[in-house]
Amino acid sequence: MGLTNREASRRVGVHERTGREWRNGRTDPKRRRAPAQQEQEPAPSATRYLREDERIHIADRLREKASVRTIAAELGRSPSTISREIRRNGMPLRGDRSRWAYRPHAAQRRADARRPRPMPGTIGHNAELRDFIQAHLTMRWSPEQICHALRRRFPDRPEMHVVHETIYQALYVQGRGELRRELARALRTGRARRKPHRQAASRQPRFSHPMVMISDRPAEVEDRAVPGHWEGDLIIGKDGASAIGTLVERATRYVMLVHLPLGRSAEDVSTALQTTIQPLPRHLAKSLTWDQGSEMAAHHAFTVATDIPVYFCNPGSPWQRGSNENTNGLLRQYFPKGTDLSVHTREDLDAVAAELNARPRKTLGWDTPAQRLAALSTSAAPPGAGR
Structure with a gap:
């Protein structure tokens, strides 16, 4: 309560010296004991x-x-x-x-x-650092990619090293003004604040021909050690009237975009997938994993034409195609939701894929997908790998 020793002693009716001994934890059996009280310990603070x-x-x-x-x-x-x-x-x-x-x-x-805040931030003090970050945000690099690029570009200058959370704070925290607020639109989400992920709606199987489920996929696909296994999906345009197919190679995270100018029926998707995958060498086209969307109703025809088996995820389990889900999020920076995707040409899709494949990736030790796939393409293919 903030009382002095004298006042506290007076209130409980003891001498000031006795009160001091009680406060300090000393007791004398010949003297009056401190009154037993039910002490209330502070509740754990949140x-x-x-x-x-x-x-x-x-x-x-x-x-x-x-x-x-x-x-x-x-x-x-x-x-x-x-x-x-x-x-x-x-x-x-x-x-x-x-x-x-x-x-x-x-x-x-x-x-x-x-306690008074905010204190000046690292980015606000360093114009060179701020300009580097803003330039790469404009190129749609993620904050984590930028942080590792800084460490590689300036290995002996610790003042140029920041963690990705520092960049997020410079964008999100009001009043700092360290980075331009409009740069938040260059982030993958395009949001100026963070939101929790929503649960995806479950989908039901829709195919007459039996599906081969992901549980039957070869074990070599799981650890990503063997290249040639792809994940695929569609990103849908305004009112569901247009779409773009997305393919991601699991080992290298290399991206290919599937042009669907005629629509997203099962026959259109099957034909476009065949056209996109056919140029790959055999050792880089071993399997395809997709969700249970109706666009894959012709999966058996695709397999017969390409000799590439298709494996299907369980309903409502997008994490079983984690690399593809991540890539679809990146692609929404180029193809926002609610827009007409049919306006994009084959050349537009190739340019976007090339830009994504030139970005360094944390999971690849900050190599780019293009570098990894090029190394695999130029290496000797196993016997009989050609189509």
């Missing part, structure tokens, strides 16, 4: 910062010689939080730095004085 009642609890327990870990457990805090609080907001006792005291109300005042 807030980031320590409250004043928590600081009072820390001070009381320190006088009782409780350990930092014990105090932290009582408050539901990390031991490092308590240790840091004592170190930052304690003070020398009567000017003697060999003796340390922790006064909760003084600690609260110090913490309040230290």
Whole structure:
């Protein structure tokens, strides 16, 4: 409650010296004992910062010689939080730095004085860093790709190194002005704030010819060690009237886009897939994994024509085509939802695919998909690999 020792002693009806002994945890069996009270420990805090009642609890327990870990457990805090609080907001006792005291109300005042924000950010202080980030956001690079590019470009300049969260904060946090707000539209989501993912609606099988499910897919597909296994899907345009097919190779993350100028019927999709995949060497076209969309009703005809088996995901399980789902999100930067996709030519799709394939990828050790696929294409193909 912040009472002085004299006032607290007066209220409970004991001498000031006895009150001081009680406060310090010393008891004498010949003297009157401290009244038994049901002490209320502070409830674990859900807030980031320590409250004043928590600081009072820390001070009381320190006088009782409780350990930092014990105090932290009582408050539901990390031991490092308590240790840091004592170190930052304690003070020398009567000017003697060999003796340390922790006064909760003084600690609260110090913490309040230290808290004003926002502090100037790293990006706002460094014009060269800001220009580099803005230029690559304009090129639709992700913040994580930009951070690794900075470390490769400036290995000996730590002032040019940031983590991707710093870039997000420079875009999202109001009032900083470190990066232009309109650059948020260049992010994959195009949003100026983060939103939780929604659950995808489940889809039902629609085919007369039996499907081969993903559970029957060869084991070599799972670990991505063997190239030539693709994931596919459609991105749909305005009112469902247009579409673009997307293909992603699982080992290299190489992207190919399927032009569908005549529509997305099962026959149109099957024919367009054959046209897109046919030029690949045999060792780079071994299987295709798709969801249970009606556009794959002619999957058997596709397999007969190309000798490429098609495996189907379980209903409502987009994570079983994780690489393709990720790529479709990237493609929405070029082909926004609610737009007419039929206006894009074969050349437009090739240009977009080339730009995606030239981006460094974290999962590839910051190589590009084009580099990985080129290495596979120029290497010796196994016997009988040609079509």
